[in-house]
Amino acid sequence: MAPPDAATADIAPPQVSHDHGPSSPPAAAATADMQRPKYSIMDTAALAQVLTEHRIKLHPHVENIQRHYILHGMPLSVAEIDWSRIANLPKAVGPLLAAHFGLVTTVTQTNRSADGYTTKLLVKLPSGSLVETVIMRYDRHQRDVDGDDTASIVSTTQGKPRTTVCLSSQVGCKMGCSFCATGTMGFTANLTAAEIIEQLVHAHRVQHVDHVVFMGMGEPGQNIPAVFAAIQTMTNRRILGLAPRNICVSTVGVLPLMHQLLDECPGVNLALSLHAPTQEIRNEIVPSAKVYPLDALMAAVDAYIARNKRILIEYILIKDVNCSVPAAHELGKLLAPRARGVIVNLIPYNPTETGRQYVPPTHDDVAEFETICRQEYGLRTTVRRTMGQDIDGACGQLVVKEQRKGRAAKKLTAAAAAAAAAASPSSCSDRPAVDVEDLAVAPAAAPDTFERKIGRVIKRRSSPGRDDTPAAADDAARDGDSGKDFVRDWLPVGLAALAGVLVTRVVWKLATRRRR
Numbered sequence: 001m002a003p004p005d006a007a008t009a010d011i012a013p014p015q016v017s018h019d020h021g022p023s024s025p026p027a028a029a030a031t032a033d034m035q036r037p038k039y040s041i042m043d044t045a046a047l048a049q050v051l052t053e054h055r056i057k058l059h060p061h062v063e064n065i066q067r068h069y070i071l072h073g074m075p076l077s078v079a080e081i082d083w084s085r086i087a088n089l090p091k092a093v094g095p096l097l098a099a100h101f102g103l104v105t106t107v108t109q110t111n112r113s114a115d116g117y118t119t120k121l122l123v124k125l126p127s128g129s130l131v132e133t134v135i136m137r138y139d140r141h142q143r144d145v146d147g148d149d150t151a152s153i154v155s156t157t158q159g160k161p162r163t164t165v166c167l168s169s170q171v172g173c174k175m176g177c178s179f180c181a182t183g184t185m186g187f188t189a190n191l192t193a194a195e196i197i198e199q200l201v202h203a204h205r206v207q208h209v210d211h212v213v214f215m216g217m218g219e220p221g222q223n224i225p226a227v228f229a230a231i232q233t234m235t236n237r238r239i240l241g242l243a244p245r246n247i248c249v250s251t252v253g254v255l256p257l258m259h260q261l262l263d264e265c266p267g268v269n270l271a272l273s274l275h276a277p278t279q280e281i282r283n284e285i286v287p288s289a290k291v292y293p294l295d296a297l298m299a300a301v302d303a304y305i306a307r308n309k310r311i312l313i314e315y316i317l318i319k320d321v322n323c324s325v326p327a328a329h330e331l332g333k334l335l336a337p338r339a340r341g342v343i344v345n346l347i348p349y350n351p352t353e354t355g356r357q358y359v360p361p362t363h364d365d366v367a368e369f370e371t372i373c374r375q376e377y378g379l380r381t382t383v384r385r386t387m388g389q390d391i392d393g394a395c396g397q398l399v400v401k402e403q404r405k406g407r408a409a410k411k412l413t414a415a416a417a418a419a420a421a422a423a424s425p426s427s428c429s430d431r432p433a434v435d436v437e438d439l440a441v442a443p444a445a446a447p448d449t450f451e452r453k454i455g456r457v458i459k460r461r462s463s464p465g466r467d468d469t470p471a472a473a474d475d476a477a478r479d480g481d482s483g484k485d486f487v488r489d490w491l492p493v494g495l496a497a498l499a500g501v502l503v504t505r506v507v508w509k510l511a512t513r514r515r516r
Helices: 027-032 044-053 061-073 093-100 140-146 193-206 224-235 255-264 279-285 294-306 325-341 363-377 397-423 450-462 470-479 483-515
Strands: 021-023 106-112 118-124 130-138 162-166 170-172 187-190 211-214 247-251 269-273 311-317 342-348 380-383
Touching (some): 061 093, 118 193, 130 193, 162 193, 193 224, 247 255, 255 294, 294 325, 311 325, 311 363, 325 363
Parallel strands (some): 342 380
Antiparallel strands (some): 106 118, 118 130
């Protein structure tokens, strides 16, 4: 059997700039994305559809095309790739690919940490939404000094340098975890399998990647079809060839994902974001815990372990919330019966803009918590190193910051436009100047018609009591509340009615005589 990285070992990583701080994507990548293609080159279904429409057999051309792009085409546009190097590929395929396919996502921002170990990519989707992809580099010295880390359960190359990419599966997230920046965004959309894979392609442009974790924006359990399809492409030995044991899917506790992962993606590792030892604390910081209670999660964990699989338990440490000594004992009691099958990954809280005043634990807090779990309850524990804090490395931070910048820019633009409109001479030349005091003047009263007078008179005369208020007196004065004024007002009406009766009687008599 080939080693885990055999299928990707011949992918030469490009030269990486060691400049720190924000930078732009490679010029070649920017050129490749100037014209947005119709389909993603990593969209297997679209690729198969186009080939079928042109009567080109699918096997093995679909896999060969994607494999060839990964090996030779990442720095280039599809039109610049020499597709003739693929054996037995019809000549008509090259123009088809150039006309319809490419990368549908673009890297709009690249941030590198000061220590050079973390790179965060801001990836723009065809819809215009943004997601994050984080590249983390580990070497032997780091592991010896800092201990194991997140990927300990997925790594079979202890002591060797490796690069892990953290992928997003959704724009935003429905779970609403109170400590997560992505949770403050709400849910926008699911990513397609091709959009997920393209994040890995963009990461490959920066540095060769050999480990993948689904721990970025979104809950993979809410986008199972796309996540599983992306994993199948990643583990396909004819395309990307990643070893399943080098992939880890993290869930906040969505039971359907936990039940299906073993059957649909055998060999892929599972991480459960537990984050609390009791249902009460979990309800507070993980709202979805009300849908998937702790007892049901532990039953799913036991079923997973029963199939001879280890599971990574992720536990974020937030000072004064869930990293106290009693919380450590509660967690130990919860996991001790299944200690042989779990690895507890302790994650010191990375400050994010969530609206909550959460505080990271001190080094002593983390050490004490880990000691209790390890020594008193026999749990295998690891502590995740804090990486990329200077570049907003935590999930969703960069997107949230960019969204806030966009909203602030829109407000400034609207305010500037309003100020310009107010200062423009043309905006007030068509109407006379109006003072603020003029705007407060009451509108002119409606004309006092005969019908209004009749209504007021009838109302006063039909009411049982007399209204002696100044307003009523004023109405009476205006309406001529006297016999003379009343006769003057009603006389025309009475005469008109009498004339109508007389005319009707005369007409009736004339009609009767003619009949006789």
